[in-house]
Amino acid sequence: MKSVIIIGAGGAGLVAALSAKESGAKVTVITKEYPTRSQTCMAQGGINAVLSEDGGDSIEIHVQNTLKSAAGLADENAVRYMCQEAPHAVAWLDSIGVGFSRTNESRIAQRKLGGAYAPRACYAQDYTGLKILHTLYDRCLAEGIEILNERYLLEFLTCKDAQEKIFVYGVSVLNKRSGEVQTYEAQSVIVATGGYSRIYHNYSTNSSSSTGDGIATALRAGVKASDLEFVQFHPTALKNSSILISESARGAGGYILNSKGERFVNELLPRDEVSKAIDDEIAKGEDIFLDIRHLGLEFIEKELPQEAKLAKLYENIDPARELIPIKPAAHYTMGGIDVDENSSTCIAGLYAVGECANHRVHGANRLGGNSLLELVVFGRQVGKNAAEHAKSSDENLDLQEQITEIKEYTNEINFYEKQKFLGDLFYKNVGIKRDKTALQNVLNEVQEIRNILPKMGLDDKTKIYNTNLIEFLEFKNMLELAELIIISAINRQESRGAHFRVDFPAADNEKFKAHSIIDKNGAICYED
């Protein structure tokens, strides 16, 4: 039977799995955790779709809002496809049982997020991602889809055909429980491993698993990545823990204040602009707060219960009575594995979807509510395409070698400290504001860390559930990506969306209204 392997069991991976199954393929989903623990569960705001044009909103306006937020860097055709498919995507989620919030008129409730013309984000209280992810998981159980838990991606297995064209024929993974390397073969492989915001370590809203594994691994296999320099900073993360306070808090009318209690930015602007305004204030020595007191206790309990709980737990703050201390934190990575309109990479049979992929729909800055949308729309598309592509091939390679080599590294330098150091450096220099000198310095630091990797061995040389080893492998992937992100940021000598260069503060449409395409060696080019 034609088989499809999907790496990653978040929203994108599970949608792709259901779609590939529906198209007649044998499907195996492989995840380094368990499906319901994926980053998707953290999405709160909603999923954008124009369900009715009665209120003045339209699919065309959704397209225009997305393009505007993208600062000239999104592919209009891809955006149009996504926005047109959006109502179908939401209807499909509704049909499998997602518990969306409903209005008194028995419609799916929608709220307004930053950069949107109208209330367009369908939500499920403030657990939108959680409820979508769990319902997808339940649907996979209903369809009998095989899910292999706790296996960490090592490499994509590739080979050349008679015409010297490179194609994928499977994956190698480390079984975390046994410590053994296993290989799985398939005619199509879909990468759905999420983004790389955890490079920013303590300055990221993401799960500790968002380490860019699939992107780094795909680059090693020979794919190209694009737009890696575009990292979205969410303006409202809790100050101490970087835990996200959903955009719905601003959408509902929350204020952003400085220490003097002044509002200094239109809270409903796109995320990059709000983050930049906050960063400017912090640079002036201001502390920044989110104020939702005026929304009232009843509203907070009904619409924002999760954020109220988190503010209490991590900041010891009651948001109904007190200001919430916030800072911007790395939230979403627009760049990723470069794919065509069929979600295919340049390696035959290898596809990518979700945050790890770049479908060129977010451009330089993603619109809130478009990430859940992207993973459903393109997840459905990629599953079908991968299933149709699936064709036979076979080869074998020896892969235990890589792990054995890492275990021989000496443990002179604690890699966890380097990881934190890298996160601090990235937030400060590859964050909201960038300039050439600082970027160049960080690049040198990253290269130095890569050089001393053999001195950063493991505390733990055992086989069974060696999280020390997994975290080292994640760190290694992040370092590989870190270098490419910086090179992409240095080369883009302009400011656009989430990429702000202090030394080139204006957009340069002549040279840079184009996607940056980079390979594993850091060779970069631009493409419209």
Place this chain on the structure above:
Amino acid sequence: MKINIKRDSVVCYEVEAKKQTLLEALNEIKITQDGSLAYNSGCRSSVCGSCAVRVNGREVLACSYHVQDGDFVEPLNNTPVIRDLVVDMDKAYGFNAKAKAYQSSITSSVLLSHEDEKLNEVQSNCILCGSCYSACPVYAVNSEFLGPFSLTRVLRYVSDKRETNKKEKIDNIQINGVWDCTLCNACTLVCPQGISSKADIEKLRARSAMFGYMDPSFSNFGGGISF
């Protein structure tokens, strides 16, 4: 302050005496003292369900529990320990499939009201952390019990207007299901999401009765004659 962690044997670690979550303390140990300590975590914000452990005999999420001096930290119960605080959840999660905790078929154009949404809003807040599963005493006598989170999930679908075959869902939870629960309420007390599987199981029993099922422990006693 000191915290004790059950590994192959109990190991005592010294962590900084400050207000911090157990997860932050575990990270501190792993980064500065012992990289071999194994535990799971993810979102840090109580939605991914990765970090459930037991502290002083009670299930908590490490990311939402403030650690105290002298705490005794152990892995979850009723599931095989892989290493340190990491347990194998495959069998536990497998009960979701056995309980058929999903919508029977894809339905379209079913209109749900605001009230319909509220019918299973709480049940669909489950994060599958496994706390209830660990606290459940039934596993001591019946290792095939479908268990609290799976049964809550069944109620979540059975109470949904989009479910078209409610009888099949109820038929499927009669053996190793709703009647095996002792209604002890241990699951409710440890749920970080405020879900009461015990109450959900009672609701499923009522629905079972509507489909003609009754508590097998009564039917075995031959029409109420005292024993």
